[in-house]
Every structure is written in C-alpha cells, then in structure tokens.
Amino acid sequence: MRNELLAIIEKNSRIDFNELAVLLGVSEEEVLAELTKLEKEGIICGYHTLINWEKTSIEKVTALIEVKVTPQRGEGFDKIAERIYNYPEVRAVYLISGGYDLLITLEEKSLKEIAGFVSDKLSTLESILSTATHFVLKKYKDHGTIFNPKKGDEREVITP
C-alpha cells in the first residue's frame, strides 16, 4: 500500500483520508498511521502546491546554475552544498554526474537579483571554481505536470 499511497499523494496532496482509504481499499486508520509513519521517517517532506507563476502578476525569474567546485577533504560536496542551499532563494540543489558538480535552481524577482546572487554570494565562495547561469524562458512542464494541456476527451461518447 505504501508505494501506491505515495503515488497518489505525490499527484494530489489535498486528498482526504476517507477518499485515500477508499482508493487503496484499506481503513482510514491505516491510512492515517501510514501517513504519520511516512512523515516521521522523512519520506514525506512536505505538501506543496504547484503554481504556474507565469499566469500571475507576480514577476519571477528562474535560473539554473551549473557549478564546479573543489570537494573538501573529509566533507566531500556536502559542506559546500549546505552553504548554498541555506540561501532561501535557492529552490533546489543537486549533486550531479557529468561535466560539473552541482546544479542549483534559483528563483528571484528579477534578472538583476539573480546576477547579484551569482556574483556576490555564489562566486565568492572559496571552493567554487566556476559557474554557468541559464535563465528559464518558459516552463512547459514541472513536477510531472504539463502547464497547458491541449485537449479534452476525444473519444466517441459510447463504444462497445
């Protein structure tokens, strides 16, 4: 049940216990107990909302920043990652394989603020060798959700 539960709430975290119980074919108590366990174990880390900010009047600029760093003795990449992810404007930090080491997602109100973050905060960190900043021009899909789905039900209304 655990995996199926996670699959459901990953798509819809607002679903209530009663409905979860029905869909999973278990009791409400079992659902509640499992959710509590998942939260305690740190598997469920939050119940966020996916917002298409482009449709609001609020200005947001997203940048993906590739960073090359020198790993530190005894700490590897964790220490430097921590220094970066503690900034609230940093939305995500991933350690990745390939040509560079960390990929950072940054969200700010303007290009200027992003430029400021990169030049003043990021580049000045001691173990950072280089950065490459890419601005997001348009979001087509995020968290598995397509922002402008095209179509409705195209099936014939009744078929055998």
Place this chain on the structure above:
Amino acid sequence: MRNFLADKITALKPSGIRKFFDIVSEMKDAISLGVGEPDFDTPWHIRDEGIYALEKGKTFYTSNAGLKDLRGEISNYIKRTQGIEYNPDNEILVTVGGSEAIDIGLRAIINPGDEVIIPQPSYVSYEPCAVLAGATPVIINLKAENEFRLKPDELLNAITDKTKILILPYPNNPTGAIMEEGDLRAIAEIIKEKDILVMSDEIYSALTYKEKHVSIASLEGMKERTILINGFSKAYAMTGWRLGYACAPKEIIEQMTKIHQFAIMCAPTTSQYAAVEALKHGDKDVEEMRQAYNQRRRFLMDAFRKINLECFEPYGAFYVFPCIKEFGMTSEEFATRFLQEEKVAVVPGTAFGECGEGFLRISYAYSLESLKLALGRLEKFINKLRQAK
C-alpha cells in the same frame, strides 16, 4: 430496381449501442460513462516508436502473419505472463485488433450448422461473427449470483453433438467478471471430454485486480484446443492503432492466415513497430494504468455501497455492472431516463445480450473527477426514483 442486399446481413441486428449513441451525441453537456476504451493516451515511448517507424520510411506491407520481431515479442510476452510457449513462426498471427481475430478464428473452423457457444452478457461481436461464419450461436445466460462466471453445468447443458467451439470472454466486457484457475479447470475438463475447442478472448488480461489472469490455454491439454486472442488496445491504451493477435495450434493459424491474407493482407505496419516497443518496455505503463483503474473501481464499489445499489464486486476489465431491478424499469428505460434527467450516459446491459436486462454497464475508463460527478448524479437520480415509489 432489385434488392441487392444480402439476406444474411440485412437479418443481422445492428449493435444495440448504436441507438443510444445517437441520443447521447446530441446532448452537449452529458457526462458519458459509456466508453469501452481506455481514457489514457498511448504511452509516449510507444507513440514515439510509431513516429520513428514512419520517419524511417517503414511504410510497406509486413509479412501476412506480422513482423517477425513482433511475433517474437508476443511469444515472449505470453510465455512470461502465462507460461505458454507459442512458436512465433507458425502459431501466432498479428491481426487488425482482437476483433479481426474473433472473426477469422471462427471462419477458419466453422462448417455450416456448427454450433458456437456464447456466454452472455458479453462483447457485441461474437454472435454476429458466428452467424456470418455460418454457425448457429448457442447462448448461455450467465447469472449474477455466480458473479457472471461460466459454471460447468451451464456449459454441459449447452453442448450438443454439433458444438464446435466455446467462446470464453474473460476478463469480461461488460460485467467485469473474471474466471480464476479453479473455474477454468472445471471448464477445461468438459472441453477435453466433449472434444470441442475454446476461443479465449483475453483482451483485458492485463487488467485484473485480484489474482493475475490465468489463460485456459495454460492448463494441461488445452493449448491444442484453444484459440487465444489478445491485443494492445486495452492493456497499452492503443485502441486506435487497431492491433491484436491470435495464438493457436499451427493448423488453425495456417487457415486463419489464409483469410487474413486475402481479406486484410497485413495489420498496419506503423502499429506493429509501436507494438514491439510496447511489449519490450511497456510493463511499467500497464501497471500504472492498472493501479489507476483499480482505484476507480474501489471508488465506484464504495459509492454503490453508500447509495445501496446492488452490484457484485468485479475483478477485471474496467466495467462495473450494477443491478437496477429494484426500480422496476428495463435497463433501456433506466438508461434513457438517467440520460435525459441527469445527463449521464451509461450503457443498458441488454446491449450485451438479453440476460443483461436489469443491469447497466458503467465504464471506469474515466478520471476520478468525472466519476465523482457522475456518481453524484446517480445518487440524486435513484433517490428520486425511490421516493416516487
């Protein structure tokens, strides 16, 4: 001018669904729960493979039996899901949907006057296909109290010395019924003893919600007596690609291939390339869809319990088959009024055989949101009917 039409064809009843279709089509804001195909799009990697095949110019006929690679993958698939070994060279035929396989499978074995046993409620094409092949259909009226499974005594009562083949349509459209291994064993014994064949239509085999589907062909001594039919429409959400297949003893496949060769030539090439991808890498998609169907199935059963609507719990396909006998109306009256008064389209059980009287087929190939909306209206409708009594 003379009447040029063939008597055999003019005598065929048009599908009972057609009339209803016309009414629903005119209603713009109706919610339909009447569709017999998945609501999911074909998984992208499968579509992509079809596109790629077109780009590479794979636009010619394939061999009559279907792409060798595809027959090989079908053979692997049946082996890993059912443990049955079919030789891709002469025991597998790729067809235009499971529908074609039903048609030519019957035509390959029927002599005039042979009897074809058809349990109902079941898919609309078995009976006409049997008639067109020159057979006499013998209908078994399945019972709700048996959860619409075929019982050995029902089969025995239907067998005569003219019986040639039994059609075994499980998991079932429209009831959602399944046959488990124990049920099948009892049927297989009779089939062998009475020396008849089985056409096992397993198009919904990937969509079961209790035990994994068992094919009657996997039982001892049954492979040589079974025409197994399956396809890509339901499991992989590929209805429009028109692709199915038949697995059977080579003597039968050989004759079916002749009809297929002359009538069809070969199944669509693009679809065949896409289907290879489906069988190679589609298991995960099938499981995700199966899980979604299962959640909707549980939702519907729970909703029926809450509004006190009688319905046996189905464990296959994507249909529920609730009983509406308490309202003292025919299935067609109920479905028509429900459509007119609450704007929800369901299919009367009678579209799938006379013994579907008193039942409705409700498809759950719809999003949970649509199902919730429709069930709200169903509750309102039956409350109104109950108060009027």
